[in-house]
Amino acid sequence: MSESQVYSNTDGRFLPDRYIEGTCPNCGYDKARGDQCENCTKQLDPTDLIEPRSAISGSTDLEVRETKHLYLMQAGMRGQLNDWIDSKDNWPILTTSIARKWLNDGDGLQDRGITRDLDWGIPVKRGDQDWPGMEGKVFYVWFDAPIEYIACAGEWAEAHGLDDAAWQRWWRTDMGADDVRYTQFMGKDNVPFHTLSFPATILGSGEPWKLVDYIKSFNYLNYDGGQFSTSQGRGVFMDQALDILPPDYWRWWLLSHAPESSDSEFTWENFQTSVNKDLADVLGNFVSRVTKFCRSKFGEAVPEAGEFGPDEQALIESVTTRVRAYEAHMEAMEVRKSAAELRGIWVAGNEYLQSVAPWTTFKTDPDKAAAQIRLALNLVRLYAVLSAPFVPDAAADMLAAMQTEDDSWPDDVPAALEVLKPGHAFTVPEVAFAKITDEQREDWQERFSGVRE
Numbered sequence: 001m002s003e004s005q006v007y008s009n010t011d012g013r014f015l016p017d018r019y020i021e022g023t024c025p026n027c028g029y030d031k032a033r034g035d036q037c038e039n040c041t042k043q044l045d046p047t048d049l050i051e052p053r054s055a056i057s058g059s060t061d062l063e064v065r066e067t068k069h070l071y072l073m074q075a076g077m078r079g080q081l082n083d084w085i086d087s088k089d090n091w092p093i094l095t096t097s098i099a100r101k102w103l104n105d106g107d108g109l110q111d112r113g114i115t116r117d118l119d120w121g122i123p124v125k126r127g128d129q130d131w132p133g134m135e136g137k138v139f140y141v142w143f144d145a146p147i148e149y150i151a152c153a154g155e156w157a158e159a160h161g162l163d164d165a166a167w168q169r170w171w172r173t174d175m176g177a178d179d180v181r182y183t184q185f186m187g188k189d190n191v192p193f194h195t196l197s198f199p200a201t202i203l204g205s206g207e208p209w210k211l212v213d214y215i216k217s218f219n220y221l222n223y224d225g226g227q228f229s230t231s232q233g234r235g236v237f238m239d240q241a242l243d244i245l246p247p248d249y250w251r252w253w254l255l256s257h258a259p260e261s262s263d264s265e266f267t268w269e270n271f272q273t274s275v276n277k278d279l280a281d282v283l284g285n286f287v288s289r290v291t292k293f294c295r296s297k298f299g300e301a302v303p304e305a306g307e308f309g310p311d312e313q314a315l316i317e318s319v320t321t322r323v324r325a326y327e328a329h330m331e332a333m334e335v336r337k338s339a340a341e342l343r344g345i346w347v348a349g350n351e352y353l354q355s356v357a358p359w360t361t362f363k364t365d366p367d368k369a370a371a372q373i374r375l376a377l378n379l380v381r382l383y384a385v386l387s388a389p390f391v392p393d394a395a396a397d398m399l400a401a402m403q404t405e406d407d408s409w410p411d412d413v414p415a416a417l418e419v420l421k422p423g424h425a426f427t428v429p430e431v432a433f434a435k436i437t438d439e440q441r442e443d444w445q446e447r448f449s450g451v452r453e
């Protein structure tokens with residue numbers, strides 16, 4: 001399709017909208033971009049900008065020229081895409097509502113430009129031949145990147161000396177891919193490309209490529225009353241996060257607060273509470289108390305004496321029910337509910353320990369205390385297995401402390417609570433989770449608050 005686009009004579013190239021800067025006609029911000037004003041969020045066309053200039057060179061020697069771009073003709077597939085989305089009645093509302101908005105709002109689904117004037121990306125060519133009129137253009141990332149989901153399987157096969165059938169079996173329904181369960185996870189801003197554009201590409205090919213079975217989408221995570229901003233240094237980003245605390249702390253908070261039903265907000269107070277209460281007071285405390293008490297009274301091996309009584313049976317039943325609920329939430333990809341159930345399983349162990357109080361029992365009935373601790377040590381191993389999806393490093397440390405490699409899933413919970421036999425040696429682990437102090441919290445709050453203007 002032919003269209004008008006801004007060309008920079010100084011830079012010798014067409015400029016994509018966001019490579020043009022100028023003053024926002026709406027709010028007067030002098031660094032507005034050709035697609036949007038970051039200050040007032042108004043959507044813009046480059047020609048709206050007052051005193052436009054190239055963001056590459058700063059040059060104002062710009063002119064509007066005719067250029068050609070490729071389009072994905074997805075408007076013509078609106079009915080087919082609509083039927084496909086309608087058939088996904090088990091998908092999250094967030095996913096289908098975004099797809100339907102794009103399908104139906106205004107004049108309905110529009111064709112989408114799939115080429116860009118950028119100096120990085122996959123060049124637009126016909127096979128390995130140049131494509132007249134497409135010189136210097138690359139494919140738009142969201143046309144190009146999903147195709148690589150398939151291509152990476154091809155690269156995997158090639159790297160392992162396998163033939164094409166090895167990867168086609170995952171991706172071609174005529175080559176055995178019908179039994180593949182294909183799930184995508186993404187933030188809501190990427191949903192249109194995965195519910196519409198990429199399916200249009202696949203369906204439009206007329207070839208039997210595997211379509212996604214389930215799209216789990218998430219709302220936005222905000223930062224302390226606003227948005228994360230890389231340019232303003234507002235918020236804590238991956239490299240900084242891992243500099244100050246181990247990955248498990250972040251994983252736990254992010255997963256237990258996943259923005260599933262609405263946007264969620266990171267605050268340092270909430271993060272501190274979650275780490276200190278859930279990880280340190282509940283999980284970490286349980287592991288530490290049980291192993292230290294056993295070491296001091298029975299030595300560093302699972303004690304043998306005593307039988308399980310009604311308290312132990314009640315705990316085993318309660319944990320069994322909770323493990324089945326945890327599995328159901330995990331299967332349904334309900335991340336927050338899974339985290340809450342996992343925490344409930346940790347809490348059940350703590351409450352049991354608090355209620356049977358082996359340190360008191362020991363004074364009058366050491367055999368009974370031994371049985372209680374035998375169960376509790378087995379719970380430590382079970383917790384390691386159950387917690388691995390959320391806090392994998394701590395889970396690995398717990399298994400190592402229990403000196404076992406048995407991380408099999410507890411299909412039978414009572415049996416799983418007898419894996420560590422009497423006499424099995426263990427070690428007392430290092431403190432698994434250190435608490436976040438008020439001083440640290442205040443320091444980080446200040447450090448990641450961004451540039452104040």
Ligand SMILES: [Zn+2]
Nearest residue numbers: 024027037040
């Ligand atoms: Zn503005």
